[in-house]
Amino acid sequence: MWDRKELKSHARVSMRYNYWRCVIIAAILLFCIADFTFTKFNIVSSTIEVAKTINKDNWSYKQGFVGLQFKGKSNTEIINNFIHGITGEEPKMQKRYEGVLGSFINNINASDSVLFGILNTFNQFAFDDSLSAGVIILLGVILSILAIIFVKNLIVVGGCRFYMENHAYYSTDLVRIFMPFRVKKIRKQVVTMLMRSIYQFLWWFTIVGGFIKMYSYRLVPYIVAENPDVDYKTAINLSSRMMKGQKWNAFLLDLSFLGWRVGGYLSGGLLDIFIGNPYKSSTNVELYFELRKEALTAGIEDSSVLNDKYLEPESDSEVATGIGADYVDEYFTIPVYFKRMTYMGAVRKYTVLxxxxxxxxxxxxxxxxxxxxxxxxxxxxxxxxxxxxxxxxxxxxxxxxxxxxxxxxxxxxxxxxxxxxxxxxxxxxxxxxxxxxxxxxxxxxxxxxxxxxxxxxxxxxxxxxxxxxxxxxxxxxxxxxxxxxxxxxxxxxxxxxxxxxxxxxxxxxxxxxxxxxxxxxxxxxxxxxxxxxxxx
Incomplete structure (x- = not known):
């Protein structure tokens, strides 16, 4: 049985040797999860709120929702009013900047969304702000869903991969977060993470079941990060088996970071960025390796998919690398494409001529x-x-x-x-x-x-x-x-x-x-x- 203090002690060691990279990866994961979550926009509420805020004096109707157009207002202004109508906040006066980057900043400030800021800027430069607000909102919702499925979920898997390698290889590179994109198993990874989200979402209708299944499916992204070829049923069922009898202890482990969360809140998020988030991510990986070891020892069903022995080189005498070396792509059980860039062409001496x-x-x-x-x-x-x-x-x-x-x-x-x-x-x-x-x-x-x-x-x-x-x-x-x-x-x-x-x-x-x-x-x-x- 694993010990909470021991896990956190090992996490501090692996984090200390590769501190800044751990911080950067944790920040990327936090940004992805925060930016792609639906706090103000989703398909149902967007449509309902638009319907509620229609002012017949300012609207013209063309082909239903997609063709709705405001008269005399830019889409940025419409999105701004729309968002603040949802939140009940008054629009804030912001300084207007020029240039492409300035337009991005203006639109992000106006819409409080990076995605909608990009869409509005593209609309202004490419279409002279002629696309309807309905089109912008609909595009934003569609792109948000696609971003969650094809980007955010794979970045989460990549983050798990980074911390898993950093568990043993203390010089793990930042680019390991893109590992999921470098193997020809993207479809399986996307389906597995999507089905995990769907199962989790459905279980939340039972209230208590949603909280329990959150811990049951906790190890899915780590399993996918170790073996991207695993199918979604195997990954979900294996995670549930590995977490059987471990959910309460995992909950207590999460609870032990409450002090860091409070400190992060009091520090305006700085403590979370520089210590709390990378510390928790490193600890979660230590938990995965403990449960992985137990699963392989006990020979539980489907544990054979946990087949990347190079993730723990110190336990295998055949591995010549050892702690502190880099995980080499050739070790991976699946062929890795898009190898690291070579710079031989740029390494040269130029003549004066x-x-x-x-x-x-x-x-x-x-x-x-x-x-x-x-x-x-x-x-x-x-x-x-x-x-x-x-x-x-x-x-x-x-x-x-x-x-x-x-x-x-x-x-x-x-x-x-x-x-x-x-x-x-x-x-x-x-x-x-x-x-x-x-x-x-x-x-x-x-x-x-x-x-x-x-x-x-x-x-x-x-x-x-x-x-x-x-x-x-x-x-x-x-x-x-x-x-x-x-x-x-x-x-x-x-x-x-x-x-x-x-x-x-x-x-x-x-x-x-x-x-x-x-x-x-x-x-x-x-x-x-x-x-x-x-x-x-």
């Missing part, structure tokens, strides 16, 4: 990007940049600096992304400061963007630049370098010299006669006047 030519490719690519963006958004051609040629040096310098500084860290993609974010911020901010202070002109201004710094940089832009740097380092630069090397060396040298001469002449001329005009620049005096006018 390649850097020069790639500088102009990146500069030209940045110019094409910005011109295309303005053409798409405003429907007019705007020749962007301070120079007159088809290049934006800031993109060229940014790409080359990222390559030079970060190529040695290519095997740490998250670190590369973070460094790209910082580098992009430094380059863009310093360039903006130089141009604004010396030319008294603004070639860009993020003043109204979400999370901006003095209007010179903003979160949305830095995220885009960071993604761009990642693409350059891992994909564009290696392929471009291979392509350039196919060109005769002398031809490459001649091209580089010509580009250097033309761009140098352009740069010298633009120092005294920069490229300006409508859609390109705004004088600081004009910006100041506009801001003062808004305040007045």
């Amino acid at each position: 390649s850097y020069v030519l790639m500088f102009y490719v990146f500069a030209f690519g940045g110019w094409i990007w910005e011109v295309s963006f303005f053409l798409f958004m405003d429907g007019k051609f705007v020749k962007r940049g301070t120079m007159f040629g088809p290049w934006l040096p800031i993109y060229g310098f940014g790409g080359i600096i990222a390559l030079i500084c970060l190529h040695r860290f290519v095997k740490k993609p998250w670190f590369v992304f973070f460094c790209s974010f910082v580098l992009s911020g430094i380059i863009e901010y310093s360039t903006a400061w130089y141009l604004w202070e010396t030319k008294k002109m603004k070639w860009w201004d993020y003043t109204n963007e979400f999370m901006n710094l003095n209007g010179r940089i903003c979160l949305e832009g830095l995220l885009l630049f960071s993604v761009g740097c990642m693409l350059i380092i891992y994909y564009i630069a290696p392929h471009l370098d291979d392509l350039l090397k196919r060109i005769n060396y002398k031809v490459r040298v001649i091209i580089a010299i010509i580009l250097l001469i033309i761009s140098t002449i352009d740069w010298v001329y633009s120092q005294s006669h920069p490229n300006t005009g409508e859609g390109i620049t705004t004088s600081t005096l004009t910006v100041l006047s506009l801001q003062m006018g808004k305040q007045i």
Whole structure:
């Protein structure tokens, strides 16, 4: 019989060796479960509440519920009024931001839902807010159900897989949470988790039965995480057998975390995030392994599906890895697809000539990007940049600096992304400061963007630049370098010299006669006047 204190002691050990990853996985699980639960929206209440809140003066009727349209109001406003009508709360005045990310924030604030915020933003940009509120609500309900079935449930299984591996392999990687998606058994996993939810839901009609079955089916996601090929009947029945006679003790185990829950509430959730949730998840895994060991020892029916012996390498003399090593995909009882990314293409040294030519490719690519963006958004051609040629040096310098500084860290993609974010911020901010202070002109201004710094940089832009740097380092630069090397060396040298001469002449001329005009620049005096006018 397992001991509660012993389980928690083992959980603290495994959590301590891989603390931050345990915290991150627990936070992801909490976010998924919280974001995909129906607290304000479900199929029945959505339809009923819409029917209750219809104002015949503001509605036109077209083909029933899906065709309902409000007159004179955007869908964001309709969703906002709809939600606060359900909750009885007054809509809060929120600052309005510009840009795509700003629109997401505006819509999320308006609807109190990430999903509905995304739908409304897509509606505004793609359909000019022309989709009816009924369509938005219906899409939101459908996508919520699909997200629960195909994303949330598999993420829960993946979280269990991470903590199960972390039980023995103290350097378990974060990507193990995606293990369910990397085996060709997704359909079985989805069906098993869905049937577990349906059974649980039906048992709640008996009130007491729902509470009991919550503990009976507790081990299903762990069984699926160990063996994704198991069918739903076997997983549910095996979990019930393993939990037979253990439900009260499991309840007491949950009750022992009550103090942490109270502490989490008093700390505004911080204690839950950094200790409570990862601690409980680690303890639940220890419980699973104790019950798993008992089931295998007793030889209970269907226990043979618990066949991943590498989850407890210390108990098998044939395993050469041992505590502290990584769980290798080849150990898994089912073939694992989508292996870890290899970075051999990005691990290379570039020549000076390649850097020069790639500088102009990146500069030209940045110019094409910005011109295309303005053409798409405003429907007019705007020749962007301070120079007159088809290049934006800031993109060229940014790409080359990222390559030079970060190529040695290519095997740490998250670190590369973070460094790209910082580098992009430094380059863009310093360039903006130089141009604004010396030319008294603004070639860009993020003043109204979400999370901006003095209007010179903003979160949305830095995220885009960071993604761009990642693409350059891992994909564009290696392929471009291979392509350039196919060109005769002398031809490459001649091209580089010509580009250097033309761009140098352009740069010298633009120092005294920069490229300006409508859609390109705004004088600081004009910006100041506009801001003062808004305040007045």
